[in-house]
Amino acid sequence: xxxxxxxxxxxxxxxxxxxxxxxxxxxxxxxxxxxxxxxxxxxxxxxxxxxxxxxxxxxxxxxxxxxxxxxxxxxxxxxxxxxxxxxxxxxxxxxxxxxxxxxxxxxxxxxxxxxxxxxxxxxxxxxxxxxxxxxxxxxxxxxxxxxxxxxxxxxxxxxx
Numbered sequence: 553x554x555x556x557x558x559x560x561x562x563x564x565x566x567x568x569x570x571x572x573x574x575x576x577x578x579x580x581x582x583x584x585x586x587x588x589x590x591x592x593x594x595x596x597x598x599x600x601x602x603x604x605x606x607x608x609x610x611x612x613x614x615x616x617x618x619x620x621x622x623x624x625x626x627x628x629x630x631x632x633x634x635x636x637x638x639x640x641x642x643x644x645x646x647x648x649x650x651x652x653x654x655x656x657x658x659x660x661x662x663x664x665x666x667x668x669x670x671x672x673x674x675x676x677x678x679x680x681x682x683x684x685x686x687x688x689x690x691x692x693x694x695x696x697x698x699x700x701x702x703x704x705x706x707x708x709x710x711x712x
Contacts, residue, residue, distance in 0.1 A: 557613055570606065577595050587709075641676070648668060648672050655667070662700055673687075
């Protein structure tokens with residue numbers, strides 16, 4: 553008998569969501585004479601990647617048995633200060649994203665995105681070794697210009 557595990561439920565929900573959103577991308581205006589691919593291409597690519605990863609997650613739930621987990625004891629409620637300390641990374645990422653949204657029109661796409669990627673990856677990776685700094689710099693300095701080139705020269709969409 554199949555049970556609905558958390559991973560299986562997430563994969564099914566993500567597949568349903570991507571299916572609906574992919575269908576909705578057909579409502580995006582068709583390409584104009586100066587757009588070779590149209591505005592729907594980038595969302596369709598991202599949704600396709602999400603759908604493939606969700607399908608892989610779903611398949612994994614059938615072939616890889618879930619790890620034996622012991623029931624976690626019920627934890628007492630934490631104070632607001634303890635909750636903030638525990639979720640500091642998530643809250644910092646929200647703050648960084650808000651700052652990025654404010655700086656994007658002022659600085660432009662490339663500098664604002666590069667700064668956002670560098671700081672958010674540093675926060676997520678916990679930069680404490682030279683190797684992590686190199687990874688952070690390589691990823692940030694590759695993704696920001698790559699997305700700019702795709703939007704500007706392939707999709708003919710101007711970024712701020």
